[in-house]
Amino acid sequence: MVNIVRIDTDEADFENRMGNLLEWEAREDATVEITAKTAIERVRAEGDSALIALTAEYDRFEVSSMERLTVSPGQCREAYERLVNSDRKALGEAAARIKSFHEAEIDESFETEDEHGNFLGYRVTAIQRVGVYVPGGQAAYPSSVLMTVIPARIAGVREITAVVPAPMGECNRHVLAAMHVAEVDRIYTIGGAQAIAALAYGTETVKSVDKIVGPGGAFVTAAKRLVFGPVGIDAIAGPTEILIVADGSVPARWTALDLCAQAEHDRTAQAILISPYGAYLEAVYREIEKLMPGLERSEIIERSFADRGAFIKCRDLEDAISLVNRFAPEHLQLAVSEPDALLPLVQHAGAIFMGGYSAEVLGDYSAGPSHVLPTFGSARYASGLSVREFQKRSSIIRCSPEGAKKIGRIAAILADTEGLTAHSAAARARVEDP
Numbered sequence: 001m002v003n004i005v006r007i008d009t010d011e012a013d014f015e016n017r018m019g020n021l022l023e024w025e026a027r028e029d030a031t032v033e034i035t036a037k038t039a040i041e042r043v044r045a046e047g048d049s050a051l052i053a054l055t056a057e058y059d060r061f062e063v064s065s066m067e068r069l070t071v072s073p074g075q076c077r078e079a080y081e082r083l084v085n086s087d088r089k090a091l092g093e094a095a096a097r098i099k100s101f102h103e104a105e106i107d108e109s110f111e112t113e114d115e116h117g118n119f120l121g122y123r124v125t126a127i128q129r130v131g132v133y134v135p136g137g138q139a140a141y142p143s144s145v146l147m148t149v150i151p152a153r154i155a156g157v158r159e160i161t162a163v164v165p166a167p168m169g170e171c172n173r174h175v176l177a178a179m180h181v182a183e184v185d186r187i188y189t190i191g192g193a194q195a196i197a198a199l200a201y202g203t204e205t206v207k208s209v210d211k212i213v214g215p216g217g218a219f220v221t222a223a224k225r226l227v228f229g230p231v232g233i234d235a236i237a238g239p240t241e242i243l244i245v246a247d248g249s250v251p252a253r254w255t256a257l258d259l260c261a262q263a264e265h266d267r268t269a270q271a272i273l274i275s276p277y278g279a280y281l282e283a284v285y286r287e288i289e290k291l292m293p294g295l296e297r298s299e300i301i302e303r304s305f306a307d308r309g310a311f312i313k314c315r316d317l318e319d320a321i322s323l324v325n326r327f328a329p330e331h332l333q334l335a336v337s338e339p340d341a342l343l344p345l346v347q348h349a350g351a352i353f354m355g356g357y358s359a360e361v362l363g364d365y366s367a368g369p370s371h372v373l374p375t376f377g378s379a380r381y382a383s384g385l386s387v388r389e390f391q392k393r394s395s396i397i398r399c400s401p402e403g404a405k406k407i408g409r410i411a412a413i414l415a416d417t418e419g420l421t422a423h424s425a426a427a428r429a430r431v432e433d434p
Contacts, residue, residue, distance in 0.1 A: 043197035079176035101368030117400030126156030131199035140172030155390035165191020193223035250356035256287035
């Protein structure tokens with residue numbers, strides 16, 4: 001029997017039970033940050049030797065030099081060529097779709113002239129060096145290679161370094177093949193907090209980068225938080241999430257599969273179903289029980305459902321969307337007959353999947369937008385990975401003599417109100433001096 005929490009919005013203790021679903025971050029193991037900090041300090045102090053020692057400790061792979069932890073372009077090409085034709089074709093088609101989507105979002109530099117002859121604008125340039133973390137501890141994710149590297153390439157990033165853990169020295173050949181398709185510059189089979197430290201601060205072998213992107217586990221997340229400042233990061237990612245709002249129009253088996261697909265990522269993944277219809281919730285539950293014996297990662301799925309999953313019965317679909325906005329989920333699936341009617345009500349979600357055919361798994365692999373999305377409710381203020389994540393904007397201000405006088409007077413007055421006399425004098429010089 002699969003254990004999934006059942007909640008009803010009309011229950012007296014609903015708010016307390018809802019709070020338990022939302023407060024996962026507060027229950028994160030405090031030792032994670034200590035372990036990550038220790039690894040970072042070792043890498044900063046010892047460089048390559050720390051990477052070698054920590055790889056032996058955490059990935060159970062002992063090597064004598066960083067050469068064994070370095071992957072060459074030839075190895076990636078060989079891995080690609082060894083794939084069966086269908087796998088090579090799928091990688092290529094997914095890469096083409098991702099490229100096509102993200103090419104449409106490139107920000108361009110621009111300049112505009114105001115009424116005083118001042119030219120103002122933005123100059124958009126790419127970040128020069130980016131590090132990509134590719135998860136590899138519990139499962140292999142060639143899709144994450146494509147979803148992170150391709151937008152960076154489109155943005156114009158010059159150097160891309162990828163790191164991926166290789167437990168027992170085994171690196172998944174589909175991941176290496178994806179590195180070939182995406183044209184990664186440098187690849188190291190290192191993982192965890194030590195990989196983040198190497199990217200942030202550099203070692204004798206690993207060159208430091210300007211920004212680190214890509215999802216990872218708890219230690220990677222803690223390390224990204226600790227190195228932020230000297231290096232940029234995309235986000236503080238947590239366990240993956242899906243929230244499905246259903247009106248009963250989508251086959252219960254499809255919804256059950258979508259929930260199981262999310263739960264199989266990790267025991268800390270969160271899969272939640274919300275519906276006004278108790279009979280549909282029960283039908284989906286029965287389908288999950290039927291599916292479990294045939295799913296390879298059933299133990300992980302069961303643990304995920306038991307620890308963080310939930311079936312929530314609400315009053316109506318508007319009530320369901322109000323709960324969506326409180327969760328601000330990474331993935332929102334509107335498994336309803338008229339998703340367009342609900343979309344305007346959705347305020348917070350990393351990615352929104354419209355209707356029964358728009359399964360979240362399609363966004364994971366082949367729809368086009370990057371699957372690196374905000375978690376832990378950060379969709380309230382954050383967005384998914386895009387080309388813009390790899391671009392910088394420099395303000396351009398070119399003042400005419402008359403324009404400088406006009407805006408100089410304004411600046412001088414404001415500087416005086418702040419008591420910054422040198423600021424005021426510098427502005428007045430453009431107004432009063434010949």
